[in-house]
Amino acid sequence: MQQFPCPFCGLRNEQEFHFAGEAGKTRPDTMKEVSAEQWSAYLNHYNNPMGKTCEIWVHLPCQEYFVMQRDTVTMEVFASEQIRKDLK
Amino acid sequence: MSGFRVQNRGLIDRHKTLSFQFDGKSCTGHPGDTLASALLANGIKIMGRSFKYHRPRGVWGAWFDDSNAIFNISLGAIQLPNCPAATTYLEDGMQARSVNTFPSARFDIKGVLDWFSPFLPAGFYYKTFMRPNWHLFEPTIRKMAGLGKLDGNIIEEYQSDQIHQSCDLLIVGAGPAGLAAALSASQKGSSVVLVDDHDIAGGSSYQQQSNIENKPASLWIRDQIAAIAGNGGRILLSTTAYGIYDHNLVALIQDSGFGHAPRLWRMRAKRILIATGAIDRQITFANNDRPGIMSAVGALEFLGRYGVLVGKKIALLSNNSHTQNTANLLREAGAEVETFDTGDNSPVAIGGKKLRALNIDGKSHSCDVILASGGLTPVVHLWRHGGGRLEWNEAIQAFIPAQATTGMRAAGAANGIYELDEALADARAAALDQPSPKVQSAYQIKALLPDINSKKRQWIDFQHDVTVKDIELAARENYSSVEHLKRYTTLGMASDQGKTSNMAGLAVMASLQNRTISEVGTTTFRPPFVPVPFELYRGVKRQQLFNPPKRLALEAEHRNVGAAMGEYGGWLRPAWYGDDDPHNTIRKEVISARTHVAIIDASPLGKIEIMGPDAEKFINFVFYNTLTTLKPGKIRYALMLSERGIVYDDAVITRVDQNRFIISCSSSHVEGVNNALEGWRQDGNDPDRIFVHDTTQNWATITLSGPKAGELLSKLDMSIDLSPDAFPHMTFRQADFLSVPARISRVSFTGDPSYEISVPTLHASALWSAIAKAGKSVQAAFIGVEALSILRAEKGYIIVGKDTDGETMPHDIGFSQPRLRKESAFVGDRALHTHAANGQNRRQLVGLMVKGNECKIVTGAHLIDQSGSKPRSIGYVTSSYDSPTLAHPIALALLENGTARIGESVAVWNQGDIRQATIASACFYDKGGGLLNA
Amino acid sequence: MRDDRDKWAPAIGAERPAIKNTHLQLSVLKTQRQTLISGPYKKCLDICKLPRATSWPQTATGNNYAVRLRRDRILVIDGPSLDDGWHDDAGVSVSDMSSAYILVEIKGEAALDLLNRGADLNVDIASGSVVRSFRGFDVFIYRWQSETQFRMHFHHANLEAIWQLSQAFEKQIVEYNRR
Structure with missing residues (x-):
């Protein structure tokens, strides 16, 4: 069982977290023309890299959404950072 | 009869005698005995049969390195299957039966299978029973295989205790190295937890009758334990670290005695020290699976811990210097011992159920036990669970720990350091996370190369009857990767998990392919290191605590007026009220709601x-x-x-x-x-x-x-x-x-x-x-x-997830306006304008009607299109009730292009029966909605 | 129609005897008020006039105190009465939750042992939030008055389950200490 660093709570057990997506995706502005390809990429295309990856996770008990860098092979966790930038 | 108890040896309590039975035969032992040691002391050598050919098996090792002796044990009302004899402590009144045998381990009827072994090579079952269908043969083959039998009784109080803990340093193995490390670390103020799977600390020190740091071993051990405890360190005995999981989570199983569920510790350690020692490696030679052929280290364990000498006339076959003192120790205890070098000529064991001789270099040497020592082998399973790497050490002919993830070290024999003083120094350095001192090892070992050309059967995996020939076959059929080899031959599977068979198997594969053992590599080591019962993971999560529903604040009030409580969406809610026939009750509840008022x-x-x-x-x-x-x-x-x-x-x-x-x-x-x-x-x-x-x-x-x-x-x-x-x-x-x-x-x-x-x-x-x-x-x-579900269905109000599925979009259930008109962005907006979302054949919510005197349609029934050559499902029934209000059955369904088909008839298919229904609007009650505004 | 009325033992509710042995006592406490306040941390404290909200493994003291649930949320125990909804002047949102959460107190030398059978509590790992998973249930756990006295809040609908769990854990602790 892994331990993930919630930026607010610190290390907690993996069971308290949910994966919420790959980091770096931006929702297309749907008030403008969005092509089927763009929308499909937004919904379905994941890089799913082997090794270092950057993902969005949520710590369920405190509902903090954050970006975590980790290694999918060694399970090493490098850093986590809150998703909201304004409160630093 | 060859093993016997000797005086003044072992840690057993001789003042007390325990009685037990094995395969119906009455035996005795002492507190501190395992079933294996007690049986050996009673002169019993055959303790089981192998899995495939039902060959007679005795114990190979004295602890977790034995997979031969596996028993069904009953004690009082409790019966547990698959108990390893070498690690199950004896209790008074135990009745043990060898598994996989009938009527007993000594006379096993299926032993006849061994005669057919030439026809049962590796992969035999895969190849033979592939056609027409494995499932035809599976029940019979499973019955022939299988180990222990469950008696079907539930042990009410058998509930494991699961605890989360953490520590600075977890040390696995309380042998001399583990004890020394624990003391060093605890002196520096670290919170230390030291675990050992035996019920007494000391590890390998009971094998040799020697001093540790100029003190008698027992005294040295006692002093270490006292000092560790004095520094606040904790020692958990009868506790096996059986797996290291991500981020240094170590799973510990603590034995609570026979019939009591074990305890599970989920231990999160900042650092881990593997001090698990080393076990003996088997030697590959002809007939090496015969009862009475044992690990040399195991024989010393039986002597040192349990006061049991495994034989009177012992042949000691070895390729390494570690056994130099073994012969002396056995002689002192009263055995006649002849020592043999593995040499260049493959030895042959002579005898069947009873060992008679060891033939070597053209001569026959009579004996009742052969101790085989193929070299010390560090126990590196946990090291690999924790992601540590291994490297092949040519000098000691073993895989030893190399680099590891942060926070894990190995020390002592587990680290390939077999000399006591050097092991202690290594352990103390590791405890403080300092570099290991350089070690000049005096240990000598000759590389063991199995004779792959021998016509005789040489056994690699005693539990599964894998021989050198099976590995040869696997290599010939290109299952030469170790992972393929393992699955094809079952080498090292089940309770052995490669502990005894791995190195021997790798050596054969290396010889066959002219590669080195390090080139062949090892299979993946996975938890659990020893078999653990399923109960360990269940704990209190059972019966009412398995998946408890949320409770209403008003539950007592509902029960007071006769509510039948049921589970709905994670809550325990009133399904209906009263003790009468539920259908009738629910119908009355609906009528009350329509005519008066419902609460x-x-x-x-x-x-x-x-x-x-x-x-x-x-x-x-x-x-x-x-x-x-x-x-x-x-x-x-x-x-x-x-x-x-x-x-x-x-x-x-x-x-x-x-x-x-x-x-x-x-x-x-x-x-x-x-x-x-x-x-x-x-x-x-x-x-x-x-x-x-x-x-x-x-x-x-x-x-x-x-x-x-x-x-x-x-x-x-x-x-x-x-x-x-x-x-x-x-x-x-x-x-x-x-x-x-x-x-x-x-x-x-x-x-x-x-x-x-x-x-x-x-x-x-x-x-x-x-x-x-x-x-x-x-x-x-x-x-x-239940009544509410009918009321809402009469009105055509949906339950999301019941009347909709993973393809339902809002315009499929009648909500089209925002899709076309909403002027700002919203979640899912673009997805409502894809090709699929605009498709002509979307499944839409409709109602279905049948005649009033017909029974209701089954929920889940398919709506089918019979116009083509084959009927095609075009939707299904999502909700269906006998409507008390309308006095006829109603149903809701998702149907392709359903809105346009209102008024038409559709065929409804249920388990082969086809009937007709009329497609209607999904609303059956007050279609105009006038009542809502009243 | 399946009749499951006897499948689940009837709920007892909050009025119940304590779980008690020589090492442990667990009992339901009554509070006057529990108030959920969300907003920037400072603003949350300002509106209820408290200097801080307790995090893990800090110790809350007194009868009127706050615990930190999230980066931007606190729960105030027996604080001032505040209107539900958005407080524009204070910049915070308020919900009265006096009815939502059960509060239990766990004290005695085995208190942490009981909690560690349901959750993974490490006093060496500080945590901003006191919310954690207790065998799958979200609970708030913090120290109160002393280092061996704990309080735990959870949704009232989970009381029967968490109580039964605690009873099972208590039995295991007794068994553990007996050996």
Whole structure:
């Protein structure tokens, strides 16, 4: 069982977290023309890299959404950072 | 009969004698004995049969390195299967039976299988029973295989205890190295946990009768233990570290004695020290599986711990210097010992159930036991679980720990350091995370190369009868990768997990392919290191604690009036009230609701509050329907979509004031909706201007529904004008009920006028009593979830997830306007305009009718198109009831292009039967909606 | 129609005897008020006039105190009465949750042992939030008055389950200490 660093709570057990997506995706502005390809990429295309990856996770008990860098092979966790930038 | 007890040796308590039975034979032993040691002391050598050929087997090792002796054991009313004899401590009155044998290990009828072994090579079952279908043969083969038998009785108190703990340093193995390390680390103030699978610390020190650091071993051990405890270190005995999982989580199983469930420790350690020692490696030679051929280290363990000498006339076959002292120790204890070098000529064991001789270099040497020592082998399983790497050490002919992830070290024999003083120095350095001292090892070993050309059978895996020839076959058929080899031959599977068979198997494969062992590599080591019972993971999570439902604040009140409580969406709710026939009861409840008024506990309905200056903008984005136009005090029905445009939930949304909304989502979706809202809030919005509070459980909600709902509400004296003009459908009022705040929403899930009254849960009982009392004069009836389900289906109101599925979009269930008209972005918007979303054959929500005298359609039945050559499913029935209101069956269904087909007939298929139904609008009750506004 | 009325033992509710042995006592406490306040941390404290909200493994003291649930949310125990909804002047959102959460107190030398059978509590790992998963249930756990006295809040609908769990854990602790 892994331990993930919630930026607010610190290390907690993996069971308290949910994966919420790959980091770096931006929702297309749907008030403008969005092509089927763009929308499909937004919904379905994941890089799913082997090794270092950057993902969005949520710590369920405190509902903090954050970006975590980790290694999918060694399970090493490098850093986590809150998703909201304004409160630093 | 060859093994026997010797005086003045071992740690057993000779003052007390324990009686037990093995395969029906009465035996005795002493406290401190394992079943294996006691049997050896009783002169019993055959303790089991191999898995495939049913060859007789004795113990190979004295502890976890034995997979031959596996017993069904009963003690009193408790029977447990598959207990390893070498690690199960003897208790008075135990009845042990060898598994996989009939009638006993000594006379096993299926031993005849061994005669057919030439026809049963590796892969035999795979190849032979592939056609026509493995499943035809499986039951018989499974019956022939299999190990212990379950007796089917449930042991009530057998419930494992599971604890989370953490420490600075976890040391696995309380041998000399582990003890020295624990003392060093605890002196520096680290919180240390030292675990050992034996019930007494000391590890390998009981094998050699030598001093440790100039003290008698027992004294040295005692001093270390006292000092560790004095420094606050903890020692857990009878505790096996059976797996290291991600981020230094070590799983520990603590034995609680036979018949008592073990304890599970989930130990999170900052650092881990593997001091698991080394075991003996087997030697590959002809007939090397015969009972009486044992590990040399094992023989010393039996002598040192249990005072059992394994034989009178012992042949000691070895390729290494570690056994130099072994012969002396055995002689001192009273055995006659002849030593042999493995040499260049493959030895042959002579004898069947009883060993007679060792033939070597052309001579026959009579013996009753052969001790085989193929070299010390560090126990590196946990090291690999923890992600540590291994490297092949040519000098000691073993894989030893190399690099590891942060926080894990190995020390002592587990680290390939076999000399005591050097091991202690190594352990102390590792405990303080200092570099290991350089070691000049005196240990000598000759590389063992199996004779792969021998015509005789040489055994690699004693439990599964894998021989050198099987490995040869696997190599020939190109299963030469070790992982393929393992699966093809079953080498090293089951309880052995490669502990004894791995190195021998690798050596054969290396010889066959002219590679080195390090080039062949090892298979992946996976937890558990020793077999653990399933119970370990269940713990208290059983029966009422397996998946407990949420309880209503009003449960006692419901039970008082006869509620049959049932599980609905994670809550325990009244299904119906009363003891009469449920169908009839539910029908009556529906009729009461339609003619008078129904009282429904709707407390599980979501009450998620969205507050803040950006609440309106936010809620308008998250929901499908336009909500910017919703005025304070008004309520609107809305759908929540996923980004894929699929209906995720439906809710009624109340605008309390400019900056505050209450989302009343489905009872079973509260958590999901809350999480989705929170996700959108933090991603792309200013989270200081929107807040989401799930207040669901702060409020109890009682719904009054029916023609007399208003009349009943008026009796509660909440000073609200209930006239339809003053309090119309889809509006909201705040009031006081007995001086506590109450909320009243006029919304309907039945099609009749309804009021949802919410008060803080602590006051639920008062509200319930007041309503029950006032309800008598208007013939009000308590109704359960079953009646409510019928009422809503009559009106065509959906339950998301029941009447919709993972493809349903809002326009499929009649909500097309926002898709076409909404002027701002919303979740799932683009997905509603894809090719698929615009398809002609989308499954749409419709009603189905059959004649009044026919029975209702089965929920889940397919609607089929029979026009083609083969019938095709074009939809299915999502809800179906006998409607008490309409006096005929009704159903809701998702049907391809269904809206355009209203009035047509459709074929309904259920398990081969086909009947006809008429497609109708999904609303059967008050289609005009006039009643709602009454 | 399946009749499951006897499948689940009837709920007892909050009025119940304590779980008690020589090492441990667990009992339901009554509070006057529990208030959920969300907003920037400072603003949350300002409106309820408290100097801080307790995090893990800090110790809350007195009868009127706050615990930190999230980066931007606190729960105030027996604080001032505040209107539900958005407080524009204070910049916070308020919900009265006095009815939502059960509060239990766990004290005695084995208190942490009991909690560690349901959750993974490490006093060496500080945590901003006192919310954690207790065998899958979200609970708030913090120290109160002393380092061996704990309080735990959870949704009232989970009381029966969490109580039964605690009883099972208590039995295991007794068994553990007996050996």
